[in-house]
Amino acid sequence: MDTPDVIIRKCEELAFDLNFTRAKEWKAQDASRVLVGNMPIYFPRELVHAANGLCVGILGGGDKKLIIKGDAYYQSYICHMPRSIVELVLDGHFEGFDGFIFPSICDVIRNLSGMFQLMGKGTFVKYLDYPQNFSASVSEDFYINELQYVLDQIYAINKVEVTAERLKNSIQLYNKNRSLITELYDIRQQFPWRLTAADVYHIVRAGYVIPVEEHNEILEAMIQHIQVDRGKPVDKIKVMVMGAFCEQPPVGLIKTIEMAGCYIIEDDFLLGARWVQGDIETTSGNPMHDLCMAYLEKSTFSSSVYDVNNPKENRLMELIKKRKVDGIIFAAPSFCDPALLDHPILQKACNDHHVRFISFLYSENTGQFKVIKEQVGTFSDSIKLWDEPVVINNL
Amino acid sequence: MSTGVAKEKSMIIQKEMIAQLSKELSMAKDTGKKVVYTFVPGNISELILSFDMLPVYPEINALQSGMRKKSEGFIRGAEKHGHSEDVCTYVKCDVGMMLAGNIGPNGETVPPPDLLLLSYTGCFTFMKWFETLERLYPGVPVALLHTPYQEAGHITPEMTAYMVKQLKEEVIPKMEKVSGKKYDEEKLKMHLRNSSKVEESIIKIFDSTKNRPSPIDAYFAGVYYIGPINNGFRGTSEAVDYYDELYKEIMVRVQKGLGPITPEGEIEEERFRLVVEGPPNWTHFREFWKLFYDMGAVIVASSYTKVGGVYDMGFRVNPDKPLESLAEYCMNCYTNLNLNQRVDLLSNCITKFHADGFLVNSIKSCNSFSAGQLMIMQQLERKLEIPVGFIESDLVDPRYFSYSNIKNRLESFFQMLEQRKLMVK
Ligand code: SF4
Numbered sequence: 007m008d009t010p011d012v013i014i015r016k017c018e019e020l021a022f023d024l025n026f027t028r029a030k031e032w033k034a035q036d037a038s039r040v041l042v043g044n045m046p047i048y049f050p051r052e053l054v055h056a057a058n059g060l061c062v063g064i065l066g067g068g069d070k071k072l073i074i075k076g077d078a079y080y081q082s083y084i085c086h087m088p089r090s091i092v093e094l095v096l097d098g099h100f101e102g103f104d105g106f107i108f109p110s111i112c113d114v115i116r117n118l119s120g121m122f123q124l125m126g127k128g129t130f131v132k133y134l135d136y137p138q139n140f141s142a143s144v145s146e147d148f149y150i151n152e153l154q155y156v157l158d159q160i161y162a163i164n165k166v167e168v169t170a171e172r173l174k175n176s177i178q179l180y181n182k183n184r185s186l187i188t189e190l191y192d193i194r195q196q197f198p199w200r201l202t203a204a205d206v207y208h209i210v211r212a213g214y215v216i217p218v219e220e221h222n223e224i225l226e227a228m229i230q231h232i233q234v235d236r237g238k239p240v241d242k243i244k245v246m247v248m249g250a251f252c253e254q255p256p257v258g259l260i261k262t263i264e265m266a267g268c269y270i271i272e273d274d275f276l277l278g279a280r281w282v283q284g285d286i287e288t289t290s291g292n293p294m295h296d297l298c299m300a301y302l303e304k305s306t307f308s309s310s311v312y313d314v315n316n317p318k319e320n321r322l323m324e325l326i327k328k329r330k331v332d333g334i335i336f337a338a339p340s341f342c343d344p345a346l347l348d349h350p351i352l353q354k355a356c357n358d359h360h361v362r363f364i365s366f367l368y369s370e371n372t373g374q375f376k377v378i379k380e381q382v383g384t385f386s387d388s389i390k391l392w393d394e395p396v397v398i399n400n401l
Numbered sequence: 402m403s404t405g406v407a408k409e410k411s412m413i414i415q416k417e418m419i420a421q422l423s424k425e426l427s428m429a430k431d432t433g434k435k436v437v438y439t440f441v442p443g444n445i446s447e448l449i450l451s452f453d454m455l456p457v458y459p460e461i462n463a464l465q466s467g468m469r470k471k472s473e474g475f476i477r478g479a480e481k482h483g484h485s486e487d488v489c490t491y492v493k494c495d496v497g498m499m500l501a502g503n504i505g506p507n508g509e510t511v512p513p514p515d516l517l518l519l520s521y522t523g524c525f526t527f528m529k530w531f532e533t534l535e536r537l538y539p540g541v542p543v544a545l546l547h548t549p550y551q552e553a554g555h556i557t558p559e560m561t562a563y564m565v566k567q568l569k570e571e572v573i574p575k576m577e578k579v580s581g582k583k584y585d586e587e588k589l590k591m592h593l594r595n596s597s598k599v600e601e602s603i604i605k606i607f608d609s610t611k612n613r614p615s616p617i618d619a620y621f622a623g624v625y626y627i628g629p630i631n632n633g634f635r636g637t638s639e640a641v642d643y644y645d646e647l648y649k650e651i652m653v654r655v656q657k658g659l660g661p662i663t664p665e666g667e668i669e670e671e672r673f674r675l676v677v678e679g680p681p682n683w684t685h686f687r688e689f690w691k692l693f694y695d696m697g698a699v700i701v702a703s704s705y706t707k708v709g710g711v712y713d714m715g716f717r718v719n720p721d722k723p724l725e726s727l728a729e730y731c732m733n734c735y736t737n738l739n740l741n742q743r744v745d746l747l748s749n750c751i752t753k754f755h756a757d758g759f760l761v762n763s764i765k766s767c768n769s770f771s772a773g774q775l776m777i778m779q780q781l782e783r784k785l786e787i788p789v790g791f792i793e794s795d796l797v798d799p800r801y802f803s804y805s806n807i808k809n810r811l812e813s814f815f816q817m818l819e820q821r822k823l824m825v826k
């Protein structure tokens with residue numbers, strides 16, 4: 007087994023390999039394999055897996071891609087990620103990809119799907135309209151039809167028939183993946199010094215660009231390593247970072263938060279990998295139905311999901327309680343309507359429940375963290391020095 | 402420019418209609434009429450009216466607040482309340498107005514909602530908007546009508562079936578509960594028959610720009626023409642009469658060879674014919690318009706007048722299939738079209754109405770329109786070899802309206818059009 011440092015280094019390389027080398031190698035090994043790029047936040051990757059495909063998470067160029075052409079496609083008041091995705095397209099990074107999936111999370115992603123269509127990228131481009139009505143009687147058929155469309159598109163490329171057995175097997179592999187990631191977060195909640203938040207980030211993000219079987223092995227190895235103590239505890243507060251579910255914060259920002267006196271115990275950076283809460287049932291004999299019900303009944307909360315029957319502020323408070331954090335950092339990409347329009351709602355809940363928070367904006371290529379470091383440092387000091395632990399009652 | 406602006410009969414009718422609706426709204430508490438907040442795109446007023454309820458459109462309140470110079474205060478109020486500078490200013494204007502007592506732009510109190518009809522059509526922010534309102538009006542039921550996006554450029558039977566199910570299982574039951582009335586399909590059909598007549602008239606009205614000179618401006622005046630159908634009168638006989646009258650007036654203008662009416666009289670010489678993409682700026686609407694009519698620029702088609710429904714691609718409501726029709730109407734609104742469809746639609750407008758140029762007014766805080774607009778522009782330029790122009794402003798935040806910037810850019814654009822004309826000659 008590789009040492010933790012070797013695993014972390016490997017994950018870091020995978021996570022930021024904007025040429026998607028491992029995914030392309032994997033595809034090259036078998037003519038019936040397909041690569042499907044998916045934008046944030048969530049897509050049931052099991053489906054593509056069962057069709058002999060690999061979903062590759064497209065998360066923008068971060069601070070690793072210089073924008074030269076992408077700016078000509080977007081006005082200055084639109085978030086940064088789509089322009090780096092366009093830059094990646096124009097520079098040929100997605101050559102060899104067979105299709106692209108755009109989950110319905112906001113109008114920028116929606117219209118980006120149209121830009122991919124106009125640019126003629128991939129054999130198919132699918133804007134996947136997730137039902138916002140969570141009643142199965144209203145939405146199941148529609149959602150299954152959306153998923154079936156993706157399967158049909160892949161079938162047209164590779165003629166691989168997705169049987170119930172294949173899909174069930176894929177769901178089980180991803181169940182394992184989700185439960186391992188949860189275990190990683192759980193251990194870290196108790197012993198945050200054993201891995202940094204940036205390490206966790208790299209490990210989870212690596213899973214966006216490699217086969218799930220390989221990712222499960224990495225997670226298992228890493229979990230084994232951190233069962234025993236490594237690193238030294240430091241007097242830091244525990245925080246949750248919210249609002250970064252789409253355009254990713256630069257790793258420098260994640261590191262800055264931890265260097266400024268916080269342990270990031272919970273976050274929504276790579277929320278897609280942790281979207282479904284708990285295992286997807288596989289006993290119904292109809293795995294498409296199982297996938298659908300998982301979305302309708304086991305989705306986490308998010309700014310991109312309509313929440314009338316299950317208010318997100320309550321779910322946020324429950325998460326705070328579960329993770330026992332001392333405060334929240336609301337970090338959202340500039341110009342991100344979904345994240346920013348939630349701030350007043352979530353921050354009011356924080357005030358009502360005496361949860362301390364700070365908030366700032368970033369862009370995936372932010373390079374200067376001095377101001378953020380000071381802000382976070384002050385936040386951490388004030389909680390360490392003055393605050394009682396957070397106690398949330400009456401949800 | 403000829404002076405003297407006589408009010409046409411249709412203008413008077415429209416004014417009376419709007420005044421009547423605001424009066425009814427202000428008396429809703431006394432009359433017991435239930436009030437439904439909803440949006441212009443996916444504006445299923447026919448269904449609301451079939452339950453004898455009154456519609457309120459927060460977007461219209463916001464735009465009117467912009468026109469009456471009240472929006473800045475409201476926006477600042479919402480920002481004080483924690484709203485970001487970076488988000489849709491319609492939302493902030495509405496929230497700010499509510500926090501300031503919900504006094505509407507005309508000075509009348511806007512009654513609180515009895516039902517929030519979240520017709521989530523063509524704009525993701527609608528959902529966030531009503532999540533916010535739902536918390537500002539605790540206990541008010543929300544009926545969600547999720548309109549699937551035309552991502553593949555057409556409507557599938559599954560999309561329609563999904564919407565009809567939502568209407569049957571979510572929207573209608575909630576309307577029945579709030580209004581205390583049973584769903585009356587015959588009444589809905591009657592309203593839809595009116596809508597279908599109005600849709601025909603609207604097509605003819607906006608088609609009149611084929612004439613030279615164009616008898617109307619299909620953007621600046623166009624927003625007034627679509628007022629009644631987007632602001633509470635979809636499906637009413639008043640709307641049928643209004644559009645009949647408007648069409649008659651426009652035909653008279655065509656016969657007389659008259660150009661569009663502006664706030665300063667008629668445009669006497671039509672120098673440039675434009676197609677415009679994107680909503681207008683409301684805070685400086687008159688000055689903005691003047692920049693065009695002073696140059697003899699007439700807008701012969703605009704995407705914005707199609708936000709509340711696109712009828713020039715063949716869609717008409719079918720009263721015999723009422724719920725399916727409501728669904729298809731919603732799915733056919735402009736911002737629910739994919740970029741390819743938008744390019745095609747704009748391209749048809751440019752060709753059909755013999756436009757000399759294409760202009761984008763990009764709105765800072767509206768991702769639904771703005772994201773992808775530059776690519777639409779590139780596509781049209783390439784496809785039609787037409788001069789394109791680009792300006793930026795905001796809907797209701799005056800802080801983002803730079804008169805001199807817009808003027809400079811427009812002047813260069815008009816120069817380009819002028820040169821092009823000379824070359825063609
Ligand atoms: S960062 Fe926000 S606005 Fe930008 S694409 Fe992602 S969700 Fe949409």
Ligand code: SF4
Nearest residue numbers: 489524526767768769
């Ligand atoms: S984002 Fe645009 S379409 Fe959506 S509510 Fe705001 S102004 Fe309207």
